[in-house]
Amino acid sequence: MYLKSLLLTLFSSVFFTAMSQTENNSIPAVDIQNLNGTTFNTSDLKNDGNPIIINFWATWCSPCKRELNNITEMYDMWVEETGVKLVAVSIDDTRNIAKVAPYVNGKGWEYDVYLDPNGDFKRALGVNNVPHTFLVDGNGQIVWQHNSYSEGDEYELFELVQKLADGETIE
Amino acid sequence: MTHTLLRKGNSFKLFILTVFIIFSGSVKAQSFDQVMSKGKIRGNFQLDMQYYQEDTIIGAEEVPERILSNGFLNLVYTNGGFSAGFRYESYMNALLGFPEGYQGNGIPYxxxxxxxxxxxxxxxxxxxxxxxxxxxxxxxxxxxxxxxxxxxxxxxxxxxxxxxxxxxxxxxxxxxxxxxxxxxxxxxxxxxxxxxxxxxxxxxxxxxxxxxxxxxxxxxxxxxxxxxxxxxxxxxxxxxxxxxxxxxxxxxxxxxxxxxxxxxxxxxxxxxxxxxxxxxxxxxxxxxxxxxxxxxxxxxxxxxxxxxxxxIPALTKQHTYNLLATLYPYATQLNGEMAFQADLIYKFKKGTLLGGKRGMDIQLNYSTANNLDTTRLNDEDGKRLGYEADYFDVGEVYFKDFNVMLTKKFSSKVKGRFTYANLVYDQDVIEGKPGAPKIYANIGIADVTYKFDIRNSIRTEAQFLITEQDQGDWATLLIEYSYSPHWFVAFLDQYNYGNPDPSKRVHYYNGSFGYNDKGNRITLSYGRQRAGIFCVGGVCRVVPASSGVFLSITSSF
Structure with a gap:
């Protein structure tokens, strides 16, 4: 009984403290891989105080590729205007992982691309399906997310990036 | 069953105790609140629910429960280097086509x-x-x-x-x-x-x-x-x-x-x-x-x-278009296989002959999976080594896929992607249907998007699959209208117009609409689901034909 009530207290305090914290929503620290297979820890995702877009995708996911190919046409302008950086995290496994770099280069993407074949980063961020996009503000806090992609979604995303770049907050 | 549940119950308590012990160790130095304020709970939820109707035309049998559902919730707590979490899963009862072992509710993770x-x-x-x-x-x-x-x-x-x-x-x-x-x-x-x-x-x-x-x-x-x-x-x-x-x-x-x-x-x-x-x-x-x-x-x-x-991954292209992906997909043969794949992607630059004004991408892919060339040893009563295989000899074809994909933007409003594929598929081996003939199929797909403005767009897919074997020819038409960033509505019809049995020349129509906002998404659809093979990440599942209303809710937080 003692143990039970102790656990209950512990868990409820963990839960409510965590829930009441709006300011701490930083990127969870998980090991993923660079395109050459070496380890990279996601706590090192930084962009000099500028916003970061984290996008989960896969080579077998059509809407993911549509989204990233559409953004690529405007990416230079986005970077110039807001200093934003797009981090594309591929969840491809061994079957397709070798196709990631050739696809990225073949399409001329200028994004920072990482591999998450074990799904550790995907799980840490509670991603169900790809594409799934997160927006990180200049303080490294995740302030927005979006699941799925429809043609034109990139405009909403960029509006939000602009807000962050202007120092506004996102509701 | 009770025994298993009991055991699980105990292990869960033990687990919570472990969490507590590890946790209290790291709390010592700082005040409880200080440590807690660095913590964060994240998670996700999904519910898939279907109301099943009997549909004798497509062979969808009556489902006694009428409604079946799968759901889960993941919760993950992280605080610096510490992390703990669980997943609650619910199968009341599992959707048709899911492994039968999934029954009931619990915390298996x-x-x-x-x-x-x-x-x-x-x-x-x-x-x-x-x-x-x-x-x-x-x-x-x-x-x-x-x-x-x-x-x-x-x-x-x-x-x-x-x-x-x-x-x-x-x-x-x-x-x-x-x-x-x-x-x-x-x-x-x-x-x-x-x-x-x-x-x-x-x-x-x-x-x-x-x-x-x-x-x-x-x-x-x-x-x-x-x-x-x-x-x-x-x-x-x-x-x-x-x-x-x-x-x-x-x-x-x-x-x-x-x-x-x-x-x-x-x-x-x-x-x-x-x-x-x-x-x-x-x-x-x-x-x-x-x-x-x-x-x-x-x-x-x-x-x-x-x-x-x-x-052991399958070395074949993972297709996404409906007819290509779910009629004849390949899965690795664990007992023995030799496979090769070549994949090329090339961008014709703007202003070149093939690139035109806006450039064009081409993707070529060829893959083949074959049996090993084996000789039976007939040593069942001796060493039971089973067979011998020459390392470099390639046996008969299980699967072959040659496909080309062209992606082109015609104007600021119109873009298209065109696919041709040629497949060879050994149903006998891949689906375990003894005596079934090898399937030779040609597939053509046109995927065209028209953008009215920033928010409104329509995407259409026309697909054809031509084969003399199995269920004969198929056609698929998809029309998807999206109003970015929240809404979409889609209509899909798959028509088995070339089935050798005229009574099976059936339309599989399906209408769906969805809403999504931030990490949440809800989709509702009504229609027929063709029996097929659904694959994600190289794992495939055979799904029987069904008809009815399907609801899916996902949420990440």
């Missing part, structure tokens, strides 16, 4: 882990992969009901910069229970450029790895003397120099008589080689694979996708 610079420890459930997975891979595909998570202990140790050693032990998940066998594994990853100072600045990046995995399962067989411990060893290299990459892995398994190989004592082996070259506007991948008697499960009596310890 829970873990706690602690991560420091030099080592990290995980207790409870975990997913892990050694190298490419030929020796060990546990993973989940929730949409298909695939989950072979370990339950046990995992330790990662980084003694030097560039060296990581992983050790693990545990049992694998089998629905709401465990597999019988105990799995132990050891793996080392060495980044040569970090380890050897002389290589630090080298343009050649070298990653070497080695693994050893063993399983224990008691021998209770009356017919044979079975090995209770079965070991598998693997070695690998991943070398990158500039635009060039080579990734190769070899694994060898000692004798492992099982239901998969009809209890022969032949050792198993697998070799996997992938190379790629890419520069701006060009990408090439060449891959080859040979696996021989390489199914490795923590219960030698299991089949299907149950309790697999290792992962």
């Amino acid at each position: 829970r873990y706690a882990s602690f991560d420091q610079k030099q080592f990290s420890i995980t207790v409870g459930n975990f997913y892990e992969q050694f190298g490419n997975g030929l020796a060990f891979r546990t993973y989940e595909e929730r949409g298909l009901g695939y989950d072979n998570a370990m339950d046990g202990i995992r330790i990662k140790y980084r003694p030097l910069k560039g060296v990581e050693i992983t050790g693990l032990t545990g049992k694998q998940r089998l629905f709401f229970d465990y597999g019988e066998g105990i799995v132990r594994g050891l793996d080392a990853d060495v980044y040569m450029n970090d380890l050897i100072p002389r290589l630090k600045e080298s343009k050649t990046r070298i990653l070497l790895g080695a693994s050893a995995v063993s399983k224990y399962q008691a021998d209770q067989d009356s017919r044979f003397v079975l090995p209770e411990n079965v070991a598998l060893f693997g070695g690998r290299a991943n070398i990158t120099r500039g635009r060039f990459n080579l990734n190769t892995e070899y694994a060898y398994k000692v004798n492992d008589p099982s239901a998969d190989n009809n209890f022969i004592y032949r050792p198993g082996e697998a070799l996997f080689i992938q190379t790629s070259y890419s520069q701006k506007g060009l990408g090439i991948v060449l891959a080859a694979k040979r696996n021989d008697n390489m199914s490795f499960r923590s219960d030698r009596g299991e089949s299907l996708q149950n309790l697999l310890i290792n992962f």
Whole structure:
């Protein structure tokens, strides 16, 4: 009984403290891989105080590729205007992982691309399906997310990036 | 069943206790509130629910429950290097086509882990992969009901910069229970450029790895003397120099008589080689694979996708268009296969003859999977080695796929993607339908998007599949209207117009609409679902025909 009530207290305090914290929503620290297979820890995702877009995708996911190919046409302008950086995290496994770099280069993407074949980063961020996009503000806090992609979604995303770049907050 | 539940209940309490002990250790130095304020809870939720209607025309049988549903909730708490979480799953009862073992509700996944610079420890459930997975891979595909998570202990140790050693032990998940066998594994990853100072600045990046995995399962067989411990060893290299990459892995398994190989004592082996070259506007991948008697499960009596310890990828393109992806998809033949794949992507620049005003992309892909060339030994009463196989000889074709894809933007409003594919598919082997003829199919797909303005767009897909075998010719039409960023509505019709049996020339229509906002998404659809094979990440599931209303809710937070 003692143990039970102790656990209950512990868990409820963990839960409510965590829930009441709006300011701490930083990127969870998980090991993923660079395109050459070496380890990279996601706590090192930084962009000099500028916003970061984290996008989960896969080579077998059509809407993911549509989204990233559409953004690529405007990416230079986005970077110039807001200093934003797009981090594309591929969840491809061994079957397709070798196709990631050739696809990225073949399409001329200028994004920072990482591999998450074990799904550790995907799980840490509670991603169900790809594409799934997160927006990180200049303080490294995740302030927005979006699941799925429809043609034109990139405009909403960029509006939000602009807000962050202007120092506004996102509701 | 009660026994299992009891056991689970106890293990859960134990787990909570462990979490508490680890946690209280790290709390000591600072005040409770200070530590807590760094914590964060994240998670996700999904519910898939279907109301089933009987539909004799497509062979959809009556479902006694009328409504079936699958759902889960993941909660993960992280605080610095500490993390703990669980997943609640519910199958009331599982959707048609899901493995029958999923029944009821429970918490089959829970873990706690602690991560420091030099080592990290995980207790409870975990997913892990050694190298490419030929020796060990546990993973989940929730949409298909695939989950072979370990339950046990995992330790990662980084003694030097560039060296990581992983050790693990545990049992694998089998629905709401465990597999019988105990799995132990050891793996080392060495980044040569970090380890050897002389290589630090080298343009050649070298990653070497080695693994050893063993399983224990008691021998209770009356017919044979079975090995209770079965070991598998693997070695690998991943070398990158500039635009060039080579990734190769070899694994060898000692004798492992099982239901998969009809209890022969032949050792198993697998070799996997992938190379790629890419520069701006060009990408090439060449891959080859040979696996021989390489199914490795923590219960030698299991089949299907149950309790697999290792992962042998299919070396074929993973298609996404409906007819290509769900009528004749390939899955690795664990007992023996030789496969090759070549993939090319090229961008015709703007202003060139083929590129035109806005450029054009071409993707070419060719893959083939063949049987090994084997000779039976007829030694069932002797050594039971089963067969002999020449290493380099290629046997008969299981699967072949040649496909071309062109992507072109015609104007700021119109863009299209056009696909042609030619398939050869051995139904007998891949689907286990003895005597079924090989299927030869040609497929053509036009995928065109028209953008009215920033928010409004329509996407249409017209697909044709032409074949003389199986169910004959198919056509698919899809129209999808989206109002960014929240709404979409789609209509799909698949028409089996060339079925040799005129009474089976059926339309499979389906209408759906969806709303999504931030991390939440809700989709509602009504219509018919053709019997087919649904694959995600290389794992496939056969889904029977059904008809009715389907609701799906997903949320990430």
